[in-house]
Amino acid sequence: MKAVCWMGKHSVQVMDVPDPKILNDRDAIIKITRTAICGSDLHLYNGYIPSMMQGDILGHEFMGEVVETGKAVSNLKQGDKVVVPFTIACGNCFFCKNEMFSVCDNSNPKPEGQETAYGFAGSGLFGFSHLMGGFAGGQAEYARVPFADVGPIKVPDSIEDEKVLFLSDIFPTGFMAADNCNIKEGDTVAIWGAGPVGQFATKSAFMLGAEKVVVIDHYQDRLDFAQANNPNVETINFDDVEVHDKLKDLTGGRGPDSCIDAVGLESHGTSVDSLLDYAKAAVFLATDRPHALRQAIFCVRKGGTVSIPGAYGGFMDKFPIGAAFNKGLTFKMGQTHMQAYMPRLLAAVEEGKIDPSFVISHRLNLSEAPMAYDNFNTEKNQWRKVVLNPNG
């Protein structure tokens, strides 16, 4: 089959590789009909996530048709149309039972790496480095899906792929980011990053009752897009406007009730702290560039919540613990507990409350993946979200 392989920093290649096989009894093999490129994939592309190996198959946002099931899978059959969550979870451990699927105890076959780096290991993830289990990903014609009786969600044949594809990651991710803000009537939510995750966090904040959302980025087209797709969005282009002052202006001096960091470890910026971050990352004194996160902590109102869907991997320098402590903030973060959100968000799509395909900017064939990675990484105004067709 054809698969998109990581070949090194800034290098992906479409390769002919052997078809995947069932390896555990609870596995299924999925023939992929649509797959997407995520901002998380860019962290791999830009070489920020350790423990990638040349030849690893990328991709964690995919859906398709069941073609084979392992002995222990009884709820799926050949031909079922499914969307696969990017977090792999057993459904049986303490964490799964408590709906903390992304920290499942039993789905990472290589827990030692994270145990060493983080103290304990999170769940396995598709196509996301050997720290996360080293699972082959879904930017391919076929994928092996472990714990297939728990992860993949069946969707009606009649529904278009594009409307449900993002149940695999960014819709639940944006939704959990907003859900973690514990939004109350009258709340203003500020969101850093107008990428796909930020776009879904914006929609979700309104679904959960926010009065106003302020989106912050420096790609004007992405900001305009957020404004065009939602009722009450203000935008801040941080290249032109001082973010903290503007947020105070927009909230009568209170500050946003909650702040969402939908940027993650590759924050852009030219402020003093972010230039220092670049320098430190270059000489290996820190690993993550958390300018947006610092700003979010600084801007949020007293007693507010900072919700972090943006991905982090290592250490951050100059964490503003004083601001966080003295304002009495709450922090929520993590890989999305996908399985906890998929059923209700599928229902929202079926009821017509949201059409997640709004975010797509490019529809390409799998063979065009290298060009798509390159553009999604640099041409952010035009390249908002890429969907690949493995059979095109």
Place this chain on the structure above:
Amino acid sequence: MQQKNKNNSMTDILTNMNTNVSPVERFVSATAGGALLAYGLKRGGGLGTVFSLLGGSLAFRGTTGHCHVYEAMGVDTNQGGETAPRNFKSGKSKTYENGLLSGKVHVSKSLTIDKSPAELYSFWRNFENLPQFMEHLESVKTTGEKTSHWKAKAPLGQSVEWDAETTSDQENVRIGWRSLEGADIPNSGVVEFLPTANRGTEVKVTMTYEAPGGALGAMFAKLFGEEPSQQVYGDLYRFKSLMESGEVITVEGQTSGREPQAKKATA
């Protein structure tokens, strides 16, 4: 590997077991660990992995004052007499003979498993199940009411075999066993099943090996790894996965662009 054990006697090693890294080195480790992790992150690729993981383990060692690598080498740089709370009473005494582990190795590991003591006990009590999660075991056959025959994988397709007897058996509480006279690597173990209020069962495994020197020592290293506690922990982790999820998840045998047949696709 030469024994770098300057002037530490065996008793020094025993008494300093919990913090074998000196405070200064701890600081350096923490910093260098962060830098290496960062370097690995920047670098990516195979070598990047090594650096990141090494960085992670240095950072880990920096914060806990415990270095598994040093421990495995029998090296202790913490000679200032810093005392640390002794939370593991594992009492390991290890030494290296021609660079190989020898002496008594004592390992203890706990993991919480979301099943009842009865379910876990009854699976473990049937020793023939053990190879399903104890990686180095090939087979265990019950030979009598209290006796069993164990076979472990050894390098070059060979195997090591020994007879064992059950030394204690308290239903749903604990099982103990030990190898009988004549075993190449005398060993014994105890597994305890401690119920919790609502978190399942705390399973604690304690193993003791009589690690031989010389050629057998090499065999031992192959069987139980350079760090036997890692092996015991891995086995326990697999036991947990098997009991909770019904399988031990694997990525061995999966496809990738590294397969010999893999080649760049032509459009």
